[in-house]
Amino acid sequence: xxxxxxxxxxxxxxxxxxLGSWLQVEPMPGPSWVPSSATVAKIKPIVxxxxxEFVAEWKRAGVEPTPVASELVLVRRLSxxxxxTIPSLQELRELEKQPESERQIWWLAHLLTDRRFGDYxxxxxxxxxxxxEDGPFxxxxxxxxxxxxxxxxxxxxxxxxxxxALVQAEGIWTTQPEANFITVTAQQNNPDExxxxxxxxxxxxxxxIDCMQCHDDQLxxxxxxxxxxxLASFFAGTEMTLTGVRDKTTxxxxxxxxxxxxxxxxxxxxxxxxxxxxxxxxxxRLAQWLTxxxxxxxxxxxxxxxxxxxxxxxxxxxxxxxxxxxxxxxALQTLAADFVEHHFDVRRLIALIALSQPFQLQSRAGADExxxxxxxxxxHAAFPLTRLRPEQVAGSLLQAASLxxxxxxxxxxxxxxxxxxxxxxxxxxxxAGADEFGVHGGTIPQRLLLMNGNLVSERTDDNLVLNAAxxxxxxxxxxxxxxxxxxxxxxxxxxxxxxxxxxxxILDHSNGKQRMRAFQDLYWSLLNSTEFSWNH
Numbered sequence: 001x002x003x004x005x006x007x008x009x010x011x012x013x014x015x016x017x018x019l020g021s022w023l024q025v026e027p028m029p030g031p032s033w034v035p036s037s038a039t040v041a042k043i044k045p046i047v048x049x050x051x052x053e054f055v056a057e058w059k060r061a062g063v064e065p066t067p068v069a070s071e072l073v074l075v076r077r078l079s080x081x082x083x084x085t086i087p088s089l090q091e092l093r094e095l096e097k098q099p100e101s102e103r104q105i106w107w108l109a110h111l112l113t114d115r116r117f118g119d120y121x122x123x124x125x126x127x128x129x130x131x132x133e134d135g136p137f138x139x140x141x142x143x144x145x146x147x148x149x150x151x152x153x154x155x156x157x158x159x160x161x162x163x164x165a166l167v168q169a170e171g172i173w174t175t176q177p178e179a180n181f182i183t184v185t186a187q188q189n190n191p192d193e194x195x196x197x198x199x200x201x202x203x204x205x206x207x208x209i210d211c212m213q214c215h216d217d218q219l220x221x222x223x224x225x226x227x228x229x230x231l232a233s234f235f236a237g238t239e240m241t242l243t244g245v246r247d248k249t250t251x252x253x254x255x256x257x258x259x260x261x262x263x264x265x266x267x268x269x270x271x272x273x274x275x276x277x278x279x280x281x282x283x284x285r286l287a288q289w290l291t292x293x294x295x296x297x298x299x300x301x302x303x304x305x306x307x308x309x310x311x312x313x314x315x316x317x318x319x320x321x322x323x324x325x326x327x328x329x330x331a332l333q334t335l336a337a338d339f340v341e342h343h344f345d346v347r348r349l350i351a352l353i354a355l356s357q358p359f360q361l362q363s364r365a366g367a368d369e370x371x372x373x374x375x376x377x378x379x380h381a382a383f384p385l386t387r388l389r390p391e392q393v394a395g396s397l398l399q400a401a402s403l404x405x406x407x408x409x410x411x412x413x414x415x416x417x418x419x420x421x422x423x424x425x426x427x428x429x430x431x432a433g434a435d436e437f438g439v440h441g442g443t444i445p446q447r448l449l450l451m452n453g454n455l456v457s458e459r460t461d462d463n464l465v466l467n468a469a470x471x472x473x474x475x476x477x478x479x480x481x482x483x484x485x486x487x488x489x490x491x492x493x494x495x496x497x498x499x500x501x502x503x504x505x506i507l508d509h510s511n512g513k514q515r516m517r518a519f520q521d522l523y524w525s526l527l528n529s530t531e532f533s534w535n536h
Contacts, residue, residue: 033156033347035109037102043352046338051357053330058381065381066362066372073362073536075107076492078354080388080535081310082111084120085395088405089468089489108354112347115154115408122149123391124309128203129166132433135184139240141173142184148177159302159344160291163204167287172244179245182238189240193252197232202320204290206301209270222324223270229254230268234286247281271297271324291344297324299336303349307335308437310353312386312535319437330380331356359383363536386535390429393533394422394455400490400527401459403468417466425455450528460523462516469523473516479507483522490526 033039058065069077075095079087087095091110098106111117126146135142152162162178169179185192185199198210209228229252236252238245253262267282269275275292277285290298300322308314315329316322339349353359358380365372376382388396398418399406406418429446450456462470468489472482483503487495495503503522510518526532 033345034113035105035347035351037105040105040351040355043348043355046334046352047355050331050334050352053334054356054358054380057330057379061375061379061381063373063375063379063381065357066365066376066383068360069362069383070493071103072488072493074104074360077359077383077535078107078111079492080392080396082121082350083114083116083395084123084389084392085116085399085406086490086492088399088402089485090404092488092492104355108351112350113154115150118150118154119146120391120395121153121309122146125149127433128305129181129199130184132431133184135180136186136189139173139183139186139189140180141177142180144174144177145180153346156345156347159339159346160298161344163298164287164291167200167204167290168281168283170245170247176244182235182245183240186240191235191238191240191245193232193235193238196235196238197228200231200235200286200290201228204301205297206304206316206320206322207297207324208318208321225256226265227270229256229265231270231286233265233267234282236267237282247283293340296333296336296340297322299339299344300328300332302344303332303335303339306346306349307331307353310350310359311384313384313437315380317437331358383536388533388535390426390431391422392535393429393450394425396532397425397455397459397527398422400523401467401469403471403485403489421455421458450533456524456527460520460527462520469519470516473519479504482519483507486519486522486526490523491529491531 054065072092075092076086079085095103095107123146126142126149129149130142130145134140149162151157165178166181169176169182171179173179173183181199182191182196185195201207201209207223209223209231211223232254233252237247237250239248240246252265252267254265255262267286269286269289272289272292272295275295276289279285280288289295292298301320304314304316304322305319308319315332322328335349335352338352339345342348361381361383363372363383363385372382377384398421402414404410406414410418430443459467460469461467462473464470464474469486472485476482480500483500484494487493487499507515507518507522
């Protein structure tokens, strides 16, 4: 009997150990910048300057911005943007304890210092740097890379520092996780300079110079085929050795368009040659040139991407196609300049975006029946409606089933369950891949998965240990309070009068199994509402 029990439990224990190491949270240095009344007061002039830029743009476009969104809408919006999940009922109750004037700042600080922020944002950024593919067997560790990015975010390491670490990475990909930026491209055990140059230009410069791989630009831009291959030359000497990624001296040869023979292409940056240092290896000098405070493309690229991650769409679209000389939309130059001036402080940048007027606006018209037009969305005069990404749907579904936050303090078993169930759900729902901001319509299989899928069924049944629906059904006899708690847990808002009356009429006189079934139906209905699956 005992022997059989050990045999049954051994695989579970082994999985727990492995996943436990994946989900382990190591102590991090104290954050260098956290939103507070004092820090927000210091950035207020920058926020006001950004707002003035948009107000001027709205006047030129002849659009009136939508009203400011409610507190709970902003709380949900920030949580989805920074943690990839809706807030828990526990967190909302804690938020309610804060003075009204301090709640938004408190919530922003809470998110930026929560490990869920580091892990979620690291995954979103990893798609930019290494994509979503598995990479070459043995010499690529994507999970180690994502964990390393999460550590940088949690310690608020300046962005220029970890960008340099990626570009000039050396060593073994397990002990030096940043080296996975290089090894993911390896073919026949040596990194691919073409793929590395393409990733470099799009991720760090916000430019599609890689489109010039085979020919000069034909659309009136300045880029030449040689510009791309000069960049590729920086990575041509990168090789895999017994001690990991290392550099060697080598010539980079390529047959250019209309040339009959291969040319030797030297390592050369495509613009701002005066910023290029004289000393160091090719990749070291490239990294220093890239992150130089007078290289505006570097800061603009990250600002545009962070804006896109928070809004669901970038300031300049496509996100990795920003013109070198402009023109630029409101806020981009101001945010980029502040980012450089304050030593590439990622948390400060996020706070500036979160406190800006465009982020604070409703996604729909106000009570005066004002129509939200295409001009509103094109000019950031309304917050854009966007579908939740697959991992956001999975994270929100699992969080909604728990009244407490599923965070770093949650028992390891619960976090393992969340990881396994969330991963399986995303696979079935359909991962958008590295195309972060493409237009993806909802599909019939996605709707069916929410309506009839195992995860939804399991998270709305009568399991008192795992499911909030069951816990609410038995925890209070006050139907109004229970309905309000369900709405807060699922939609991050309280029910309106019609909604509250409808569900109250069903729940008020129910008991036992009938009451449990009614709460399951309530949860299922809200999980399958359009409101649950969209950011707004």
